[in-house]
Amino acid sequence: MHDKDLLPESPIAGLVPTMNNTGWMTESLDEISTAFTDFAGGRDDEVLDMGCAYGIATLAALDKGARVFACDIEPRHLEVLARRVPVAARDRYRSKPGALPGVAFDTASFGAILAARVLHFLDGDAVEQTVAKMHDWLKPGGCLFLVADSPYTGPWKDQADEYERRKAAGEPWPGFVDDYARYLPATADPAEHPTFINPMDPDILRRVCEAAGLEVLEARFLAGSTRWSSDRDHAGVVARRRDD
Ligand SMILES: C[S@@+](CC[C@H](N)C(=O)[O-])C[C@H]1O[C@@H](n2cnc3c(N)ncnc32)[C@H](O)[C@@H]1O
Known part of the structure; x- marks a missing residue:
């Protein structure tokens, strides 16, 4: 079956709407997600795509020869993804629904993890x-x-000045927006959006990874994939679990 029959229709080129009001899946990979697919394709270990949606990164990693475990809070996303996995890659694919932060996997299960x-x-x-x-x-x-x-x-970019002020004041989560609805256009239904959002910068991702004991290899801003994008739409990090 073709993607156009499997994926929800989108009013925005380059983005596919989620089924659970958690924004959009991109139709192209950012540089950090691409690096994950390259890394995953070069390893025998299984890798995890957390928050996979309809599988933009999972499918690319499978195409490069990876073994992929896909996980998402929304079972309907996984149902669509299962139908998109090529027959030839099905023995290298498995999935389960799960919600961060509660979802559980065994210690030392994966050679790489993506959460995009x-x-x-x-x-x-x-x-x-x-x-x-x-x-x-x-x-x-x-x-x-x-x-x-x-x-x-996102709609919250209107408070970027406030984020910069809070960051300069040393707040640990300076981008946090506890009233997302305030930034939505009048035409939007707040019930179709999260109640809060916690945008991050590369320094935050670096700090959290280091606090978890990971060695940070790179941390930087990334460009988005829509025609409105700037070169700071996303924050990305690559970090390594140290050898025991
Ligand atoms: C904005 S989409 C991103 C999809 C894809 N990774 C990408 O980069 O385009 C967010 C995805 O994360 C999932 N998600 C949101 N909250 C989650 C949570 N607490 N645990 C697991 N998945 C979650 C959503 O269901 C959705 O598929």
Whole structure:
């Protein structure tokens, strides 16, 4: 079956709407997600795509020869993804629904983990719990690839000045927006959006990874994939679990 019959229709080129009001899946990979697929394709170890949606990164990693475990809070996303996995790759694919930060995997299960544009749906404590758990899920030497929406994208970019002020004042989560609805256009239905959002910058991702015991290999802003994008739409980090 073709993607156009499997994926929800989208009013925005380059983005596919989620089924659970958690924004959009991109139709192209950012640089950190691409690095995950390259890394995953070169390893025998299974890798985890957390918050996979309809599988933009999972499918690319499978195409490069990886063994992928896909996980998402929304079972309907996984149902669509299962139908998109090519027959020839099905023996290298498995999935389960699960919600961060509570979802569980065994210690040292994965050679790499990607969480692309999912952590900003969690508050600070939940982000810290999640990254600590991801450290444990990685095999020694395995790599964590994180991408989060930044304070410079989405409807909340209107408060970027406030984020910069709070960051300068040393607040740990300076991009946190506890009243998302305030930034939505009058035409939008707040019930179709999260109640809060926690945009991050590369310094925050670096701090959380280091607190979890990971070695940070790179941390930087990333460009988005829509025609409105700036070169700071997302924050990305690659971090490595140290050898035991
Ligand atoms: C904005 S989409 C990103 C999809 C894809 N990773 C990408 O980069 O385009 C966020 C995805 O994370 C999932 N998600 C949101 N909160 C989650 C949570 N607490 N635990 C697991 N998945 C979650 C959503 O269901 C959705 O599929």
